[in-house]
Structure formats: structure tokens, C-alpha cells
Amino acid sequence: MAPIGTLYIANNNQVPGKVIRAVAAITGSEVTIASDYVHFETNKKPEFLAKFAYGKVPALELTSGQTITEGIAIARYRRQKQLLGTTVDEEALVDQWQNFTYTELQPRVLGLSALYSHATPYNKQIEISTKDTTNRALEYLNSHLASHTFVATERLTVADLALASILYGYFRIYIDAAARTKWPNIQRYFETVINQPKLKEVFGEPEYAEKAATYTAPTKEEKKAKA
Numbered sequence: 001m002a003p004i005g006t007l008y009i010a011n012n013n014q015v016p017g018k019v020i021r022a023v024a025a026i027t028g029s030e031v032t033i034a035s036d037y038v039h040f041e042t043n044k045k046p047e048f049l050a051k052f053a054y055g056k057v058p059a060l061e062l063t064s065g066q067t068i069t070e071g072i073a074i075a076r077y078r079r080q081k082q083l084l085g086t087t088v089d090e091e092a093l094v095d096q097w098q099n100f101t102y103t104e105l106q107p108r109v110l111g112l113s114a115l116y117s118h119a120t121p122y123n124k125q126i127e128i129s130t131k132d133t134t135n136r137a138l139e140y141l142n143s144h145l146a147s148h149t150f151v152a153t154e155r156l157t158v159a160d161l162a163l164a165s166i167l168y169g170y171f172r173i174y175i176d177a178a179a180r181t182k183w184p185n186i187q188r189y190f191e192t193v194i195n196q197p198k199l200k201e202v203f204g205e206p207e208y209a210e211k212a213a214t215y216t217a218p219t220k221e222e223k224k225a226k227a
Contacts, residue, residue: 003032005062007074008052010039015106015165016058016071018202022161023075025198026083031060072098075158083158093152097159100137101166108134109169116173118218127215134174138183145185149192156196164193164203171206173213180208 009017024031034042042048043055051067052059060068060077068074076084085091111130114120145151152159167175167190180187194203 003030003063005060006032006034008034008037008042008048008057008059008061010057013168014058015162015169016074018165018168019071019158019161020058020060020075022165022199022202023083023158025202026156026161026196075161082155083161085153085157090153090157094157094159097152098162100141101159101163104133104137105141105163105166105170108137109166109174112213113169113173116213116215122215122217138170138175138179138186142183142185145189149189151189156193160193161199164190168194168203168206171208173209176209176212179212 007017007020009020012018012021021031021033023029036042037057039057043052043057043059049055051061052069054069056069058069058071058074060074062068068077083094085094108130111120112127112134115122115127115130141151150156150160151163167186171180171187171190175183175186190206193199194206
């Protein structure tokens, strides 16, 4: 099958890009990944901005010349009906769990990552608040998955692709060995999704934290680099 177009992504771990590649794998679509794309460089060049005026990735240029931006829109372009839900009720559930993933889970793990990597100033109260809301969301998810193989319907949907992509980061920095004992249904679910034969290459081998990441003060060298 000929490629449907060229996809520009920041890196293979970028969540929207991972979801798009997972959809392509499930639907049997071929997408060419722009190998010469350099984030914060390529997307500032006039020739890139002529196609994608906002300069944001992921961005897809179809072979027809049509361009599409925003991860959800690009992923939707090649979805099969099954990935969206086969009834109106299922479609609503798929949307519900996608919204939960992108509004309740993704901002929390990004916020913690930013605190711990010194990308944002450390604030103890923000850390506590973020962990509280994160734990509440994960408790809810673990409870739901106790009686569900997949998150939205009885079959794999795009909601699962989005959720598994976000959980990848959680297992790396937040859901450590103790948390995996506390929330076993999340790990079972995660491994069910990423080990689908067509998805193994997209997700690769996950990293499981033995201990959750914590804040450590920046070194003198890091402080100098930011000065």
C-alpha cells in the first residue's frame, strides 16, 4: 500500500504521534515519518509554515496536498468504524474516555514531569495537589478496568490507543512497583493494549519505574545553564 502522506512529529514518544502511528498500524495504512524533521527548527522554517501556518506538530501532509494538524483530527482521518465505536452509544463512550485521558491524565503527568525535570519552578503545594488529583483519577480508572478488558467498549478503540500512550509515561515516572500492586488492573490493561500484535512495534518495550520520580533540587551546573 502506498503511503497516504508524510507525518511530522517531535519524536516517537510524543503522545499524539504515537496514537496516529497506532491507528495507522491497526488500519493497515502506511504513513511516511519525516526523518529530517528537527523540532523547534524545521517547524520555524518558512517552507514548513507555508504548509502549516501555526507551526505545530503533529502535522500531516497528504499525497493529495491537503494538510491536517492536531493529533485527534489526524488520527480520525484513517480510523475504521470499529475504532470509533460501532453504535451511537459506543461512540459516546469512546469520546468520554478520550476526554478523560486528555483532560484528567495527560496534564497531570506532564505537570509532574515538568516539576521534576526543572522545566517549571518547583512548588510543593502544586506537587501535592497534582498527586492528589492524579491518584483519584487512577483509582477511578483501576476500578473501572476491574470489569472491562478495554476501556470504552468490548473491542479495541482509539480511546485505548490514547490511554495506553499516556500510561506509558505514567509507568515510567509515577506508577512504581508499589503502585502497580495497588492498581493491578491498570497494568493488566496497559499490557493487553500494547501487546496487540499490530501495536508492538509502535509502543515498543515499556519502562517500569521501581520507585516513583521525586523532586531533587537542580545542580549548580543546571542553574548556571538556565542563567
